[in-house]
Amino acid sequence: MTTTARTGAAPPAAPARPDGGGRRPGARREALTGYGFLAPLLVLVGTFVAVPLLGAAALSLQRTNGFGEGTWVGAENYLRLASDPVFWRACLNTVLFTVIVTPASMALGLGAAVLLNSVLPARALFRSVLILPMAVSGVATALIGVLVFDQNSGIADGLLRALGLPTVDWQSDGVAAFASVVLVTLWWRTGFNMLIYLAGLQGIDAELIEAATLDGAGPWQRFRYVVVPMLGPSSFFLVIMNVIYSFQVFDIVFVLTGGGPQNATTVLVTYAYDNGFVVRDQGYAATIGVVLLLVSLLFTGLRWRTSRTRDLVG
Amino acid sequence: MPLTRRQLLSAGGVAAAPFALGACAGFSTSGDDASTDEGGITFTTWGTDAELAGFRAAIASFQEAEGATVTLNAVPYEQMFTTIDAQIQAGNPPDVFRVPYYTFGSYAGQDQLLDLTPHLPEGFADRFTPQAWQAVQREGAPYGVPHHTDTSVILYNEDLLSQAGVASVPTSIEDAWSWEEFLEVSRRVKGSLPDGAWPFAYNWQGNGVTRWLSWLFEADGRFLEDDLVTAAIDSDAGARAVRFTQGFFTDDLVPPNSSVKSSTYAADIWYSRTTAMNFAGAFLVPDATSTLDFPWGATFPPRDVRSAGDFGGNALVATKDVRDPGLVARFLDHVTEREQMETFCAGASLLPTRADLIESGIDFEVRPELAPVFLQQAAAVLPQDSGQVASPSMSAIITVLQDELERAFVGGRGVDATVQALSSGIGEATAR
Numbered sequence: 001m002t003t004t005a006r007t008g009a010a011p012p013a014a015p016a017r018p019d020g021g022g023r024r025p026g027a028r029r030e031a032l033t034g035y036g037f038l039a040p041l042l043v044l045v046g047t048f049v050a051v052p053l054l055g056a057a058a059l060s061l062q063r064t065n066g067f068g069e070g071t072w073v074g075a076e077n078y079l080r081l082a083s084d085p086v087f088w089r090a091c092l093n094t095v096l097f098t099v100i101v102t103p104a105s106m107a108l109g110l111g112a113a114v115l116l117n118s119v120l121p122a123r124a125l126f127r128s129v130l131i132l133p134m135a136v137s138g139v140a141t142a143l144i145g146v147l148v149f150d151q152n153s154g155i156a157d158g159l160l161r162a163l164g165l166p167t168v169d170w171q172s173d174g175v176a177a178f179a180s181v182v183l184v185t186l187w188w189r190t191g192f193n194m195l196i197y198l199a200g201l202q203g204i205d206a207e208l209i210e211a212a213t214l215d216g217a218g219p220w221q222r223f224r225y226v227v228v229p230m231l232g233p234s235s236f237f238l239v240i241m242n243v244i245y246s247f248q249v250f251d252i253v254f255v256l257t258g259g260g261p262q263n264a265t266t267v268l269v270t271y272a273y274d275n276g277f278v279v280r281d282q283g284y285a286a287t288i289g290v291v292l293l294l295v296s297l298l299f300t301g302l303r304w305r306t307s308r309t310r311d312l313v314g
Numbered sequence: 315m316p317l318t319r320r321q322l323l324s325a326g327g328v329a330a331a332p333f334a335l336g337a338c339a340g341f342s343t344s345g346d347d348a349s350t351d352e353g354g355i356t357f358t359t360w361g362t363d364a365e366l367a368g369f370r371a372a373i374a375s376f377q378e379a380e381g382a383t384v385t386l387n388a389v390p391y392e393q394m395f396t397t398i399d400a401q402i403q404a405g406n407p408p409d410v411f412r413v414p415y416y417t418f419g420s421y422a423g424q425d426q427l428l429d430l431t432p433h434l435p436e437g438f439a440d441r442f443t444p445q446a447w448q449a450v451q452r453e454g455a456p457y458g459v460p461h462h463t464d465t466s467v468i469l470y471n472e473d474l475l476s477q478a479g480v481a482s483v484p485t486s487i488e489d490a491w492s493w494e495e496f497l498e499v500s501r502r503v504k505g506s507l508p509d510g511a512w513p514f515a516y517n518w519q520g521n522g523v524t525r526w527l528s529w530l531f532e533a534d535g536r537f538l539e540d541d542l543v544t545a546a547i548d549s550d551a552g553a554r555a556v557r558f559t560q561g562f563f564t565d566d567l568v569p570p571n572s573s574v575k576s577s578t579y580a581a582d583i584w585y586s587r588t589t590a591m592n593f594a595g596a597f598l599v600p601d602a603t604s605t606l607d608f609p610w611g612a613t614f615p616p617r618d619v620r621s622a623g624d625f626g627g628n629a630l631v632a633t634k635d636v637r638d639p640g641l642v643a644r645f646l647d648h649v650t651e652r653e654q655m656e657t658f659c660a661g662a663s664l665l666p667t668r669a670d671l672i673e674s675g676i677d678f679e680v681r682p683e684l685a686p687v688f689l690q691q692a693a694a695v696l697p698q699d700s701g702q703v704a705s706p707s708m709s710a711i712i713t714v715l716q717d718e719l720e721r722a723f724v725g726g727r728g729v730d731a732t733v734q735a736l737s738s739g740i741g742e743a744t745a746r
Contacts, residue, residue: 063746066399067424150578151571152510153586167510171571171578172724258520260575261724277396279713280420281746 053293059286066282077287087288089263090271093178097267098246101185106238108186109193110231114223116194117201127198131191138188138251145184145256174264177257181265184252189245193238200234201227240303247296268292353638354383355645358398359412360391361662364600368658369649376648382641402426407633409642412461414628415449415700416524416708421631422452423706428632430456433643441650446667448697449704450629459646460667462659463627464595465692466517466525469602472609474590478506483613487621487690493532493558496616500567503590514591515572515580516562523574523715524624524703525593528615529555531622531699537736540698542705543744548737554618556736557729560722573723574716595626596688599663600680612687623691625700627664665692707744714739 060077064070081087112130116123133141148155149170157167170180204227212222228235250269253259259266259274268288276285359369366388373384387408389397395417401407413421421427434456439447446460470483480499484490491499500513507513518526530537535551538544546552562568569588571578584592585605593615594602602610615623630649632642648654652668656676659666663678665688672693678685705711718739722732 065420065424066403067426146577152569152578152583152588169570171576172573256577258575258577260577260720261573262575262720274713277399279710280399281710 056286056289056293059283060290062283063281064283065280070283073283077284080284081287081291086263086266086271090266090268090288093263093265094247094249094267096178097182097185097249098243100182101189101246102239102242104182105186105189105193105242106197106235108190109195109238110197112190112194113197113201114227117198127194130194133188134191134195136188139255141184141188142252142255145180145252149180149184149256171257172261174261177261177265181253181256184256185249188252189242193242196234196238197231200231204230243299244296247292247299354385355410355636355638355642356385356387356408357410357645358387358389358394358401358408360389360394361412362597364662365658365664368654368661371657372649372654375654376645379648380641380644384645402633407635409636410630410632410645412628413458413631414521415460415463415625416521416703416712418450418458418629418631419452419704419706419708422457422704426634427452427457428634428636428639428642430458430632430643430646433639435647438647441669442667443669443672443693444697445625445695445700449625449700450631451701451704452706458629458631459650461628461630461650462655462662462664463625463667463692463695464597464664465623465626465688465695466528466593466595466615467687467691468514468591468613468615469584469594469598469610470591470613471584471587471589472611474507474587475503478503478590483611485613487614487617487694490614490621491616493616493618497561497565497567500591501565504567507590510588512569512589513567514593515568515583515589516559517580517593517595518574518719519572519576519579521712523712523719524708525626526555526559526574526715526719527699527703528622528624529559529618531696532616532618532620533558534619536698536702537711537740538702538705538744542702542707545737545740545744547740548733551619552733552736553729556719556722556732559719560729560732563723564726570724573720575720575724596663596665596678596684599678599684603680612684614687614691621691621694622699623695625695625703627667665689705744707746710743710746711740714743 059070061072061074062070063073063076116127116130120126136144146154151157151167151170151172154170156170160167168176170176208226208230209222212226217225248269249267250273253265253267253270254273257265259270269292272285272288272292275281275288357369357373359366361369366386369386373386376382377384394412398407398411407426439456442460446463447456450456450458450460468483475483479502503513516525527537530547530552533551533554535549535555536546537552539546563570563573569583572580572583580589580592581594581598581602583589584594585602587608614621630646632639632646636642649658650668652670655666655668656671658664659671659676660679663680666672666676672689675689676685714736718732718735721727721735722729727735
């Protein structure tokens with residue numbers, strides 16, 4: 001991940017043939033062999049990614065409940081989307097969720113990684129504890145969240161009550177419900193962020209830190225001007241992963257809040273699911289999916305534009 | 315050992331081979347396996363252990379009588395209808411599947427089900443109650459059989475009610491509390507409860523929002539006209555039902571997190587002793603019996619102009635292109651015979667749809683003394699009520715009910731605005 005240099009033993013390019021053909025003997029055969037090896041993957045990607053994507057795009061131009069032939073309606077679903085307040089609320093919630101969860105889970109992950117990269121006693125145990133949530137499925141995580149944030153009999157309000165503090169309406173207050181989704185997600189995602197940062201930290205040459213120390217840099221300066229820049233590729237990878245995950249969030253919201261109260265936690269994927277499988281307005285649901293795809297593509301495009309520099313240390 | 319490029323490519327090819335072969339072979343599903351069973355019936359359902367045991371018993375006796383195979387495909391409820399829809403879209407549906415009455419119309423209205431009229435024996439309809447038979451009709455023809463029903467009554471915590479001085483509860487449907495009496499009892503219970511506890515919670519979460527319609531029916535209202543297209547909720551009865559149920563929240567009689575879009579179910583709130591009373595169907599009886607360590611009983615839900623209830627439960631339907639409609643019809647006939655239905659309902663704690671079983675009564679295997687409460691309440695469902703829920707647009711109407719009632723209950727929107735929003739939303743849903 002931290003290097004783009006090729007170290008393989010690829011032979012130097014063959015000189016051009018004197019007859020001007022410009023191809024070395026056997027090149028066509030080698031290309032065919034290459035495509036032959038690629039073919040299984042292309043078939044799989046084509047069948048399970050490209051065809052469904054094109055199908056969804058076609059569905060977004062139809063009015064259909066999924067049974068029989070749909071009716072082609074052109075851009076009607078897209079126009080409806082533009083004037084649908086719940087869609088815009090879902091967009092706002094999705095962006096807000098992304099903007100909060102991405103930096104927060106990275107900051108917590110970095111903090112934990114720095115702590116667990118030091119000479120902390122029992123650090124192997126702490127590392128395992130932090131990584132454990134990664135092994136739990138999203139639905140199970142959300143069910144744990146329900147036990148914690150149930151506002152009648154949940155653990156969170158029980159603790160607040162025991163401390164003599166006012167309880168929080170985790171399920172009937174929109175802001176608190178959104179906070180509960182964020183908190184459960186952070187619990188789930190911090191371990192992954194820590195793992196990536198821990199790997200990045202262990203790849204930093206100790207001599208660099210030592211040199212900075214000899215140059216008179218204090219702990220904060222060493223962290224800010226040596227460690228953080230050296231973690232550039234890890235941070236870049238985590239930004240991409242966290243943003244993509246946040247845009248696709250579904251299971252936590254679906255189980256923990258169901259999108260409520262009053263759409264306070266509805267996100268794009270839960271809204272698409274409701275339209276597709278509850279209302280059975282599958283054309284409209286596909287339209288939301290296509291918009292989500294376009295946003296993801298836009299973000300991926302930005303990533304490609306910046307990746308040439310951001311994928312290098314320093 | 316350093317790898318040469320040739321070795322790497324070879325290894326990659328070997329690694330990819332299983333995927334390529336898998337792609338060529340296609341993926342098999344349980345549905346595929348089942349549909350290859352020529353000459354038999356494929357039957358997809360979800361169910362509790364008790365329900366599946368009931369289905370298996372009925373299948374065994376049918377197989378013995380007919381010599382035909384019935385392949386039972388049990389799937390989790392959460393996957394049931396995405397699976398069925400995908401199979402219908404792929405042209406590979408099961409012959410028979412189980413469907414809630416409020417979802418029945420979505421399939422019947424889209425011409426996905428078999429019209430059973432020519433395949434059922436003469437007088438077949440007479441075995442069912444009128445409200446049950448009405449729930450499986452589309453334009454006057456049966457597109458399924460009512461397999462069982464369920465309806466909500468009040469389950470109450472005896473300790474919490476007696477602590478509030480409520481010494482007795484109605485013991486017959488004629489003596490059911492009026493809406494006003496129910497409010498009075500609730501307020502009295504509230505006065506005796508500590509902070510963080512409420513008199514009751516209503517079971518309208520999730521798709522249970524159709525149970526809100528019981529209040530509308532009790533006020534003698536409708537949400538659809540007989541044509542099942544024209545919205546009929548903008549009425550005095552509609553406004554009365556919205557105002558009364560909104561009052562549960564404004565008067566702090568129910569937990570704030572028990573609204574129609576809450577992810578917490580009323581039963582769980584009652585289990586944790588946060589509420590004294592809980593509206594629930596008979597299906598909850600076995601679970602409550604094994605879970606609860608406080609004494610509890612059942613009584614009738616309140617009545618207004620009349621008693622009413624939700625026509626819960628499920629129908630069995632056949633898909634329109636079944637290979638042997640006659641065999642499928644005989645299967646549907648068999649599973650709704652008196653003996654099969656009685657075994658199923660007694661074991662799974664559900665209510666029969668046969669008029670003779672309603673008449674003679676049924677003994678639940680668990681808490682049999684509660685069965686009469688549920689049976690009397692189920693009889694209060696009128697055919698006109700269950701017929702509306704069979705609307706082909708019910709899936710979209712459910713979403714309208716959830717959104718608009720949530721705005722009234724949690725968002726504080728006024729009664730008139732809510733009734734108008736419900737009316738226009740239902741109109742738009744049926745026009746799609």
